[in-house]
Structure formats: structure tokens, C-alpha cells
Amino acid sequence: MPEKPSILKRATVAKSRLFRADELHLQFSNGEERIYEKLCSGGPGAVLMVPILDDSTVLMVREYAGGLEDYHLALPKGAIDRGETPEQAANRELKEEVGYGAASIHWLKKIYLSPAYMEHRIDVLIMRDLYPERLPGDEPEPIEVVPCDINNLLELVMREEVVEGRTIAALFMAKAWLAQNASKAI
Structure with missing residues (x-):
């Protein structure tokens, strides 16, 4: 090196x-x-969750993105508050954005958004054994939760409204991890 x-x-x-x-x-x-x-980076980082509802369903969110000046379909994400672990932040953010908590959380990987000129990083976590629970969030409008078929991954990521690189990378990593850990999957 x-x-x-x-x-x-x-x-x-x-x-x-x-x-x-x-x-x-x-x-x-x-x-x-x-x-x-x-x-x-301005804080302790961020989390991106891959919420797995069942063997074939991942929960995504449709929300407004200022950089696009439009709506897009992505995995839920949010900031880690000071004093929180990535797992705690992911479960809190999932409750705020999607209306579910996760009984099983698996940290997958820390990824950097654009390491050539950005310090920003995000922890990717798989969220399983979901149960309904909602916490108040800080979004300016209700977020639409969209169930998607993770088994048709290429078709999913090729949808016109799925444009965020972090989401696309996390979906591929999660699908591979789930395949390797099929005995532990829901």
C-alpha cells in the first residue's frame, strides 16, 4: 500500500x-x-436500512429529494444521533420513516458516498423480524412506504425512480447476504 x-x-x-x-x-x-x-462530516454518521418484511418483500420509501428536485424511491435512511449505535439509530429511524421496528438487526457494511472529495459515510443494516411501531419523525410530509420485490432485484433497481447509488448498492449487498444466510432468513 x-x-x-x-x-x-x-x-x-x-x-x-x-x-x-x-x-x-x-x-x-x-x-x-x-x-x-x-x-x-458534521456528526456521528448516518444509517441506511434494508427492511425485509418477508422472503420477497423489501420496504422502500418514496420521498422528496432536494438534489433531484423531485421524488424518488429509496431505502429509508437517517442520521445517527450522538450517543446512539448504528443499530439503535437504524431501529429508531425505521420506526419514524416506515412505521416498523426490527427484532433482528444485522450490520452489513460502512460505505462512503464519494470518498474522493467527501468524508460522509453511511452504515448499511438489514432489518428483519419487523413489527408495527411508529415514532414521530421530522419529515415535512408523510413518507409513502412502498413494498417491493427483492427477488426481482435487477427489475427493481432499473425502475426510473430508483436512482440513488447507496440504495442500489445496499439492495445488491442485502440480496447476496440473504442468499448466503438463507437458513437464518425469515
Whole structure:
């Protein structure tokens, strides 16, 4: 593995209510110097849940996305509050967004959204043995919960309204994990 570059200088160059951008002055092991910019994480991270209702049904949500300026179909997700584990945050967020809790939670993987210039990461968790329970959430409007067939995965991710890379990656990882752990599946 290559030697990591030295950080010669770090400075915050922009800050908003949600984001902070830092400039990194780097020197690589061969002496080359470059300036990188990165979006920094503002908290303990986030969770993305793959709620499995039964052998073939994954629960997705249709909600407004500001980046798209439109609605899209994705897996539920949310921020980890300070002091929460990813599992606790995932179960809370699932109750807020989908109206279910999970008796069985399996942490799958931590993924980074765009590591070339973003520090943001998200923990992917499989949520099984679901039971109805709703907590009040912070969404501006009710979220539509959409049951989808995970057995027709390619057809699902090719739908025009399924555009989020995190959702697509998590669905493929979850489907593979469920296949390997069929004896433990619902």
C-alpha cells in the first residue's frame, strides 16, 4: 500500500448549516504537492436500512429529494444521533420513516458516498423480524412506504425512480447476504 500523503495545511473554506468544506494542502511521498477540497462530516454518521418484511418483500420509501428536485424511491435512511449505535439509530429511524421496528438487526457494511472529495459515510443494516411501531419523525410530509420485490432485484433497481447509488448498492449487498444466510432468513 502506498504511503499516505502528508497534510501540510488544513483550512475551512466554506461552511453552511449542513456542510463544511475544508482545503487540504498535501505532499505525496514522491514530493508532489496538491490542494484537495473535501466536504466534511458534521456528526456521528448516518444509517441506511434494508427492511425485509418477508422472503420477497423489501420496504422502500418514496420521498422528496432536494438534489433531484423531485421524488424518488429509496431505502429509508437517517442520521445517527450522538450517543446512539448504528443499530439503535437504524431501529429508531425505521420506526419514524416506515412505521416498523426490527427484532433482528444485522450490520452489513460502512460505505462512503464519494470518498474522493467527501468524508460522509453511511452504515448499511438489514432489518428483519419487523413489527408495527411508529415514532414521530421530522419529515415535512408523510413518507409513502412502498413494498417491493427483492427477488426481482435487477427489475427493481432499473425502475426510473430508483436512482440513488447507496440504495442500489445496499439492495445488491442485502440480496447476496440473504442468499448466503438463507437458513437464518425469515
